[in-house]
Amino acid sequence: MVGTAGSALTTILDDDVERLLRAEPAVRRDAPDSVHAMRVSTRRLRSVLRSYRRLLEPGHVREIRDELRWLAGILGVARDAEVRGERFAALLEEHRGDPDTDNPDDPAAALRRTVSELVENERATYTAAHAVVLTELDGDRYASLRQALLDLRSAPPLVARRADAEASRAFGKVLHADFDQLRSMVERETMMHADPAISEDERIEHLHEIRKSAKRLRYCSEAAADVLGGPAAELALRAKKLQSVLGDHRDAIEAMAAIRTAAAHSGTPDTSPFDRLYESEAMAARKALEQYSAAADFVRQRDKSR
Numbered sequence: 451m452v453g454t455a456g457s458a459l460t461t462i463l464d465d466d467v468e469r470l471l472r473a474e475p476a477v478r479r480d481a482p483d484s485v486h487a488m489r490v491s492t493r494r495l496r497s498v499l500r501s502y503r504r505l506l507e508p509g510h511v512r513e514i515r516d517e518l519r520w521l522a523g524i525l526g527v528a529r530d531a532e533v534r535g536e537r538f539a540a541l542l543e544e545h546r547g548d549p550d551t552d553n554p555d556d557p558a559a560a561l562r563r564t565v566s567e568l569v570e571n572e573r574a575t576y577t578a579a580h581a582v583v584l585t586e587l588d589g590d591r592y593a594s595l596r597q598a599l600l601d602l603r604s605a606p607p608l609v610a611r612r613a614d615a616e617a618s619r620a621f622g623k624v625l626h627a628d629f630d631q632l633r634s635m636v637e638r639e640t641m642m643h644a645d646p647a648i649s650e651d652e653r654i655e656h657l658h659e660i661r662k663s664a665k666r667l668r669y670c671s672e673a674a675a676d677v678l679g680g681p682a683a684e685l686a687l688r689a690k691k692l693q694s695v696l697g698d699h700r701d702a703i704e705a706m707a708a709i710r711t712a713a714a715h716s717g718t719p720d721t722s723p724f725d726r727l728y729e730s731e732a733m734a735a736r737k738a739l740e741q742y743s744a745a746a747d748f749v750r751q752r753d754k755s756r
Contacts, residue, residue, distance in 0.1 A: 453677075455620035456613025459505050460606055462673045466495040467603040471596070477525075478587065480580060485532065489525040492518050495599075497669040501624050507607035514602060517595040524586050528579035530704065535572035537705050541565050541727065564723035568712055621674040625682065628670045629749075632663045632689070636749045654703060657742070661696035664689045688748040695738055695745040702735035 470491035476484035496518040499511055542565040586592055612620065639656055642648040671686035706728055713724035 453617050455615045455617045456608045458617040467599045485528045489529050492522045494669045497666045501670040505612050531572045531575035538568040561723045617677045621677045628667045633749050635660045635663050636746050664692040692745040695741045699738035702731045705731045
């Protein structure tokens with residue numbers, strides 16, 4: 451694609467704002483997967499504004515990014531509960547093959563009751579969180595953000611001397627910057643893994659940061675695909691794979707935390723059903739983490755080829 455960086459970015463912003471606003475009516479209807487779709491659209495637009503920030507006047511765009519972070523946050527409370535509810539519902543389905551019994555001491559029955567309670571708790575959390583989302587969508591803060599997005603779409607505040615640059619060169623620089631950030635974080639994780647002084651919790655949080663960095667690179671690369679072609683599209687796919695692997699890991703970690711909290715508030719001295727569920731999610735976390743090295747290998751290979 452031949453053109454300026456400004457014209458290419460204007461097209462990208464138009465598409466991303468449209469995608470976000472188009473998701474809103476479905477969220478209001480509580481359509482399946484609608485909260486997820488709007489949250490992803492919000493995060494994608496925020497990532498694009500961050501990655502391509504040098505092409506835009508900083509002040510107003512920074513405010514939009516901050517407000518998009520707020521919107522993603524309220525959507526995230528509902529979405530996270532939805533994800534945990536789906537995970538626990540899948541666990542419940544796995545254990546439906548256990549023999550039914552009215553014996554309250556039967557471990558299989560106790561486990562099913564525990565999982566059912568977890569499912570109901572997460573669904574109640576989702577319902578409450580979705581109500582908050584609707585309240586905010588009807589509020590002044592979202593109305594202001596919506597208008598700012600419409601203004602951004604119609605007249606993005608481009609920095610003329612940079613926006614007039616060749617699109618392929620400007621976008622290539624942006625991809626290199628986001629890639630280098632991810633590479634540094636992957637290298638840091640390797641050092642952390644080899645350092646006995648680094649706790650497991652610290653490493654887990656760093657993996658979460660790597661996931662977010664991979665997601666930014668994915669969105670940046672997807673946005674650049676029409677400009678840079680196949681290499682950008684391939685980079686987006688690889689970044690998406692890394693994001694997905696670490697997303698599975700994070701989902702399991704958050705499910706473990708939810709199980710631990712539920713056990714602490716259960717009021718029962720016998721936490722064995724919770725312990726079984728916790729170990730199941732811990733196993734899922736370990737399984738996801740086993741895929742991390744291979745998923746991150748494209749970062750190391752690209753670094754060697756430079």
